Amino acid sequence: MLEGFLNAITYQSVAAEIGGVIIGIIFGAIPGLTATLGIALFVPVTFLMSPEHGMIMLGGIYSGGIFGGSISAILINIPGTPASIVTSWEGHAMARAGKAPFALALAAVSSGIGGILAAIAVLFLTPILSSFALSFGSPEYCALLIFSFTIVIVMLETPLASNLFGCFVGLLIVTIGIDPVIGTPRFTFGVVELYSGFNLVAVLIGFFCMSQAVVLALNSLKPDKGGEIIFDGKRPYGELLRVVPTRIFTYLRSAVTGVFLGILPALGPVETPFISYALEKRFNKRNEKFGKGSISGLIASETSISANVGGSLIPLISLGIPGSGAAAVFIGALTLHGLQPGPMLFANQPTLIYSFFWGFLILNIFMLFFGVFAARYCAFVLKIPKFVLATFVAVFSILGTFAIQNNMFDVFVMLGATAFALWFQALRISLLPVVMAVILGPLFEQQIAVLNTSYSSVGEVLQRPVAVVFLAVSVLMLGFRLVRGTSRRGMPEQTEV
Amino acid sequence: MFVFRLVSFLLIAAFALVLGEQAMGISGMASTYPLTLVTVVLAGTLYMIATAVAQRREPTVLTGDVSHLVAATGPERLRLFAFVILWVAYPWLLGLLGFIVTTTLAIAVSLYMLGQKRILLALACAAAFSVVFAVLFMTVFYVPVPAGVLDDWLTSFIFRLQS
Structure with a gap:
């Protein structure tokens, strides 16, 4: 752990932390660009770095991107990312009351504190979960993967049947390539490039970046509805020092909520602030007017979002299970560096993982100070025209995909994935189950093959208590969703952040 | 539907x-x-x-981004279609014309189509971007993008500067 900390404070790591956070904030602040898009576009850049520095930079982009969304939410009442919707309710109300600098600084502090608390949770919970997962055999792994698929399928707003369908289509797509059982090419149609399957990062860039370029292009053709930037107000430091220490319970409540929801797949930074905000309204005893510039409301939203980002790293690193689109891109980045997320990663590369965790903590501290003193200067990005964004997201998506393996075939895979993403959205099928299936499908097939050869009957599998618990919870969740019919009312539709 | x-x-x-x-x-x-x-x-x-x-x-x-795409009409839909065709054609054109020429043209046309009415400004920005990235790909990222006449000339120029 100490070695990891020392690695996280080298000048290369600090550069990755600072660079990642600034890039992330800029991406997040621009409405239409998401944190996931930022991470996916910068995955090829991590080739120039060691894996730990690359991961730290991507972590910075993720955290910074999520916080950056609150800049436009507060200043122009347009959430930079869907995660900042709640922030826009309270933050923009503060800005209209002449307290824009205070709202921005409070959002930065809350985001930073949420991230720091989550990083501490990550540092201590991930090793425990990893060492527990080391005892997993194929029955436990299969059950865990079924549990992960189920939780995504059940939690999403879209109809259960279409979520299930998307998941199975994703699983079918990733059977293209070398068969893990007998090692021969399968469904490749004689195309040599398909022998190793689809490049995961190319597919994710298609899903999250190029499709966004098309949407940005369309938005650029419509009249700009961008609001007026409200920037006025006095320096916020005195008020900040007065307010923050009095809201300790709000911070703790929101951070715990964020981390817990982050650990669960499918409940990402978009849904978390709504739940945290509702909890804050329920437990807050300050008689604040929520929706009209409530300090506690803003803190609850920003703290929980950042804590959720950290929380999603726990299953990602310890079990190899992504909880969101951004986490999925993280897995793609790790595999590109030859690392397989899961319990063995912690066992084989503890220094790398601890470097990343410490880096994540430090970058959150940096984000806090940067947000307080400099976030308002990032508002210039709100002026960048959408047609410029659309064009450069398109060109970077293509060049970034090509740079992964210097291979034009990957570019065509990425373009195909873009068409697929838009097509499935038009069919009202959520992409998250597809993404989960594309990432976890090969591991699932591999574990099923091992299970087939190692266990002769279902009875033997049912003697493994951990597997039984995962399967039972999955069945219960599916049953509950079927009985309850459609889903969580009042929650936002699942969108990428 | x-x-x-x-x-x-x-x-x-x-x-x-x-x-x-x-x-x-x-x-x-x-x-x-x-x-x-x-x-x-x-x-x-x-x-x-x-x-x-x-x-x-x-x-x-339909909700979200796709609803906007489906709802696009007339000239909007046409320009969006042209944008998609342009970027699908870009990887193919790279092999024919090389990185600098293709990227300059693609960016300039894309900017012009989506709203930048000053074509010379669009061309200048696109050319500057292409040359900067061509140099970065050659000297920093070592990404062998498809080369055309201009790319070959730039490579030999950089090689002469370095030697």
Whole structure:
């Protein structure tokens, strides 16, 4: 752990932390660009770095991107990312009351504190979960993967049947390539490039970046509805020092909520602030007017979002299970560096993982100070025209995909994935189950093959208590969703952040 | 929208059938997993088609980004279509014209199509971007983007500067 900390404070790591956070904030602040898009576009850049520095930079982009969304939410009442919707309710109300600098600084502090608390949770919970997962055999792994698929399928707003369908289509797509059982090419149609399957990062860039370029292009053709930037107000430091220490319970409540929801797949930074905000309204005893510039409301939203980002790293690193689109891109980045997320990663590369965790903590501290003193200067990005964004997201998506393996075939895979993403959205099928299936499908097939050869009957599998618990919870969740019919009312539709 | 959904699900079914036919040729246990998936996807497709048929008279509610794409009309749709064609053609043109020329043209045309009315400004920005990235790809990232005449000249120029 100490070695990891020392690695996280080298000048290369600090550069990755600072660079990642600034890039992330800029991406997040621009409405239409998401944190996931930022991470996916910068995955090829991590080739120039060691894996730990690359991961730290991507972590910075993720955290910074999520916080950056609150800049436009507060200043122009347009959430930079869907995660900042709640922030826009309270933050923009503060800005209209002449307290824009205070709202921005409070959002930065809350985001930073949420991230720091989550990083501490990550540092201590991930090793425990990893060492527990080391005892997993194929029955436990299969059950865990079924549990992960189920939780995504059940939690999403879209109809259960279409979520299930998307998941199975994703699983079918990733059977293209070398068969893990007998090692021969399968469904490749004689195309040599398909022998190793689809490049995961190319597919994710298609899903999250190029499709966004098309949407940005369309938005650029419509009249700009961008609001007026409200920037006025006095320096916020005195008020900040007065307010923050009095809201300790709000911070703790929101951070715990964020981390817990982050650990669960499918409940990402978009849904978390709504739940945290509702909890804050329920437990807050300050008689604040929520929706009209409530300090506690803003803190609850920003703290929980950042804590959720950290929380999603726990299953990602310890079990190899992504909880969101951004986490999925993280897995793609790790595999590109030859690392397989899961319990063995912690066992084989503890220094790398601890470097990343410490880096994540430090970058959150940096984000806090940067947000307080400099976030308002990032508002210039709100002026960048959408047609410029659309064009450069398109060109970077293509060049970034090509740079992964210097291979034009990957570019065509990425373009195909873009068409697929838009097509499935038009069919009202959520992409998250597809993404989960594309990432976890090969591991699932591999574990099923091992299970087939190692266990002769279902009875033997049912003697493994951990597997039984995962399967039972999955069945219960599916049953509950079927009985309850459609889903969580009042929650936002699942969108990428 | 009903026809679109119907055709889409039939296409997915056809894809599953093609994979299923190939999976039949895989020997022994190795065929079980893909064949199971093919069966489930085919069953799912039938269910989705049945749902689409049952809901064909209900108004279609699309949300999010796709609703804007579907709702695009007239010149908007045409320019969006041109934007998509441009960037799909870009990887092919790279092989023919090289990185600098293709990227300059693609960016300039894209900017012009989407709203930048000063074509010379668009061209200048695009050219500057292309040259900077060509140099970065050669000297920092070591990405061998397809080369044309200008790219070759730039490579030899950089080589002369370095030697």
